[in-house]
Amino acid sequence: MLFFNTNRAAHEILIVDDTPQHALELMELVSEYGAVFFSESAADAFKLLDQSLPDLILLDIDMPDMDGLQMCRLMKQDPRYRDIPVIFITGHDEPELELFSLEVGGIDFIQKPFNPKVCKLRVKNQLQLHEQQKLIEQSKDQLKALVEQVPVHITYWDENWNNLYSNGYFPEWGKSANSSLYIDNLLPIELSQQIKLRGQSGIDQNFTVQLQVNGEEFFYQVFQSHNVDPHYTNSHLITIIDITQENQAKRSLFFEKERLRVTLNSxxxxxxxxxxxxxxxxxxxxxxxxxxxxxxxxxxxxxxxxxxxxxxxxxxxxxxxxxxxxxxxxxxxxxxxxxxxxxxxxxxxxxxxxxxxxxxxxxxxxxxxxxxxxxxxxALANRMSHVASHDSLTDLPNRISLQESLVLACQTSIDTKHKVAVLLIDIDHFKYLNDSLGHQYGDELICLMAQRLTGLLPENCTLSRVGGDEFVVLVSGVEDIQEIKSLASSLLLAMHEQFKLAEQFYSISISMGVSLYPDDATNSEQLMRHADVAMYRAKQEGRNRYNFFSSEQEVALLQRNQLEKQLREALKNHQIELFYQPKFCLDTNEIIGVEALARMFDKEGNVIPPSQFIGLAEETGLILALGNQVLEKACKAAKQWFDLGYAIPISVNVAAAQFSGDGLAQNVESVLLKYQLPPNLLELEITETSLMENVDNTQNKLVKLKRVGVNISIDDFGTGYSSLAYLKKFDIDVMKIDMSFVADMLENKHDYEIVKTIISLGLSMELELIAEGVEEEAQKLALLELGCKAGQGYLFSKPLPFNDFMNLLTN
Structure with missing residues (x-):
């Protein structure tokens, strides 16, 4: 079987390999050097040799029938073929095989897998050597010229190791070829000593030498032949090949394989x-x-x-x-x-x-x-999924998990024709208990509540915790509403058993709102919202009860939502207006101050009573924004009056949420600075209940406010649960008598005595007293007689818009 390159060249190369794939790879690599022949066995190769003698044979060692070593030995025994150079192809790297291959006549090796550069270089070198040998027969001069072109250092030495011939020099050695030089002078000393030592054996040698030349590392393959010329006894032919790149390639391959092994194991x-x-x-x-x-x-x-x-x-x-x-x-x-x-x-x-x-x-x-x-x-993902869908404190399903269960329950109820019930449970007065005992015991109560509720629920119920003190019971497959009523009643009754916290027993009650699907809602979100409405109604009706959702509650809910929307829009667009109710001196009827009151209007311009939107603002958290707008508009109005020559103190109501926050004093100071209003013209009215929620915290906040320079008034005094022991410590300027006492003080002896006591207390504490809700002349005279010098109410003026108050002020 013959393969040849159509680009006919001067050389002919025969590849003998029983693996066509390897032969094809070699042919592709060396085809540029001449015509390439290919044989799959030694027997076929000898037939080709009879037809044409190639310049080089690339011979595979491992072949069936006759291996490459046997073929090479037969070739070297035949005068017709003995001069054909043979490069062995092998995947072995044993030194003994290499030596034996050279002994049978091989001149070089190509390792498998093939290194393209090394392979081509070896083939090229051997072809050039063979070409030189052919040319020697024609001319000695031509032989010398050709040998000097070979990138292999070829030297010839006599028995005393004097140089007889050298085909050139190695630039890295820095020494030129010179026949008169002794071997130690021409070659590096490490190399020359090894050559002389091995030359004593009298046999041909093939070895590798590692040298350091000018700080660089080089590797050389040395082929040493003994007594090659009959004219010189004990003469030596030394061939030195620079295999630095080949060696570096092998080492790089080894290191790469080792690095890959370590990497894969690491x-x-x-x-x-x-x-x-x-x-x-x-x-x-x-x-x-x-x-x-x-x-x-x-x-x-x-x-x-x-x-x-x-x-x-x-x-x-x-x-x-x-x-x-x-x-x-x-x-x-x-x-x-x-x-x-x-x-x-x-x-x-x-x-x-x-x-x-x-x-x-x-x-x-x-x-x-x-x-x-x-x-x-x-396992971690499952745990994270559980954490994401369960409450961290009680390990009950949370709001996310409940929503998924609600959707599924509602979908299933459509097919089963059964109802779905939601019972929203809220602990009554939990905030008070949590604040008084501490959050640790509040959490413990939540856990105890969860355990008790879980033990009371039938199999078709699922308990979830959806908020701080809120639980939801989801009941599926409801056939009769009566079973929901029974369940709600049993839960209420179960709360009568006291809970033990901090070595003490506490009685707890709950309020529940019940909503049914599909009776009360068309989807799961609406079902939950309606349960919330029903629970809110249960709290309004006195707590410790359950309440089913009704259409009337829906109407109230829509109205509440509409009012909340109006409030949000009014705050966003700064449409909250202030009315001003003057405070009068009861002796002279002079205006001695004014109270700013928030007013909101609907789209038709009708006034929405403060009793409707103030409470809503507190529930929705909008009270802070509302309070800030009232404060700013009140200070702005007082500054306008001040610039006109009227130094009238203006009082502003402070909601409990405002007072409990951390930034009240800073906010007040900022607004006063913005409008350049003297601090003594601003009075903050704080309810008695707000002051008594946290006495230590109240004291600190009052100190900060007094440093700003504003006056502090106790609003609605007498309606809360004041402790006089603490009250006397507070830095208070004004005490306002609630209108509920003033209204009936002339007809009700008890109310009169309360007013009298409050006035006496205020005078003893050197506080300014102002009576609210003065509507009759007789009330005015009675207050004066008791020692109260100031008041406000419809007897003097109702709350007025800005312009109307300006007219009253100027007149």
Whole structure:
């Protein structure tokens, strides 16, 4: 079988290899140097030699029938072929084989796998050497010229190691060829000493020398032949080849392989490699641990035997994705819920991918699987999923989980024709208990409540915690509303048993709102919202009860939502207006101050009573924004009056949420600075209840406010639960007598005595007294008689818009 290059060149190369793939690779590499012939056996090669003598033979050592060494030996015994140079092709790297190959007549080696640069260089060198040998027969001068062109250092020495011939010099040595030089003077001393020492044996030698030249490391292959010229006894032919690049390439390959081995054994993923038939060729240490096989025992086994896969749920055996990757020549991932069963029977949940391995031609030569243990990750994911859907304190389903259950229950009820009930439970006065005992015991109460409720619920109920002290009971498959009433009643009754907290027993009550699907709602969100409305109504009706949602509550809910929307828009657009109710001196009827009162209007311009939107603002958290707008507009108005010559103090009501916050004093100071209003013209009216919620905190806040320079008034005094022991410590300027006492003080003896006591208390504390709700002249006279000098009410003026108050002020 003959292969030749159509680009005919001066050289002819014969490749003898029983592997066509290797022969094709060599032919592609060396075709540029001449015509290439190819034979698959030694017998066919000898037939080709009879037809034409090639310039070079690339001979595979491992061949059937007759190996490369036998063929080379026969060639060297035949005068017709003995001068044909032979480069052996081998995948072996044993020094003995190399030596034996040279002994039978080989002149060089090409290692498998082929290094293109090294391979081409070796072929090129040998072709040039052979060409030189042919030319020697024609002319000695031509031979010398050709030899000097060979990139191999060729030297000839007499028995005393004087140089007889050298084909050139090695620039890195810095020494020129000179026949008169002794070997120690021409070659590096390390090299010359080895050559002389080996020359004493009288046999040909082939060895490698490592030299340091000018700080650089070089490697040389030395071929030493003894007594090659009959005219010189004990003469020596020394051939020196620079194999530095080849050696560096081998070392780089070794280091790369070692680095790859260390890397694969260091990574956290398991790696298994196979050939095209799925037979294991490699496993790293992680893979060994997971499959329970040692690499030495697994090599050559089918991958499915070493790496047994099964479905984690059904335990059915799974096909290894490696085969699909090899078949379709693409990356393939393992199916979900897969686990590996080790040799010992242990199971690991895994994620993996399989991919084909390709050679330099892109051909698939095997496959590789990379996988890792995700057992802990899956457990963590399950835990995270549980955490995301359950309350951290009670481990009950949270709002997210409840919403999913609600949607499913509502969908199921459509098919079963049964109802779904939601019971929204709220602990009465929980904030008071939580603040008085501390949050630790408040959390303990929540947990005890969850346990008690859970023990009372039937199987078709699910308990969730959706807020601080709010629980939801979801009841599915309701056939009769009476069972919901019974359940609600039993829950209320169960709360009569006291809870033990901090070694004391506490009585707790709950309020419940009940909503039914599809009676009260068309979807799960509406069902929850209506339960909230019903619970709110239960609290309004006195707490410790349950309330079913009704259409009337829906109307009230819509009205409330509409009012909230109007309030938000009014705050956003700064449409809250202030009315001003003057304060009068009861003796002279002079205006001595004014109270700013917030007013809101509907789209038709009608006044919305403060009693409707103030409470709503507190419930929705809008009271802070409302209070800030009232404060700013009041200061702005007072500044306008001040600039007109009227230094009238203006009082502003401070909501409990404003006073309990941290930024009240700073905010007040900022507004005063903005409008350049003297601080003594601003009075803050704080309810008695707000002052007494946290005495220590109240004292600190009052100190900060007094530092700003404003006056402090106790609003609605007598309606709360004041402690005089604490009250005397507060830095208060004004005490306002609530209108509920003033209104009936002339008809009701008790109210009169209360007013009298408040006035006496205020005078003893040297506080300014102002009576609210003065509507009759007789009330005015009675207040004066008791010692109260100031008041406000319809007897003098109702709250007025800005312009009307200006008219009153100027007149």
């Amino acid at each position: 990574i956290g993923d398991a790696v298994i490699a196979t050939d095209n038939n799925g037979l294991v060729t490699f496993m790293n240490t992680i893979a060994e641990r997971m499959v329970g096989w040692r690499l030495r025992d697994a090599i050559g086994l089918k991958v499915e035997r070493v790496m047994k896969l099964q479905d984690s749920n059904t335990k059915q055996e799974l096909s290894n994705p490696l085969y699909l990757a090899l078949k379709e020549q693409r990356i393939v991932s393992l199916v979900l819920n897969s686990e590996i069963v080790s040799k010992s029977g242990s199971c690991y949940a895994i994620e993996d991918s399989a991919a084909p391995i390709r050679n330099e031609k892109g051909e698939v030569i095997g496959g590789i699987m990379v996988f890792h243990d995700v057992s802990n990750a899956m």
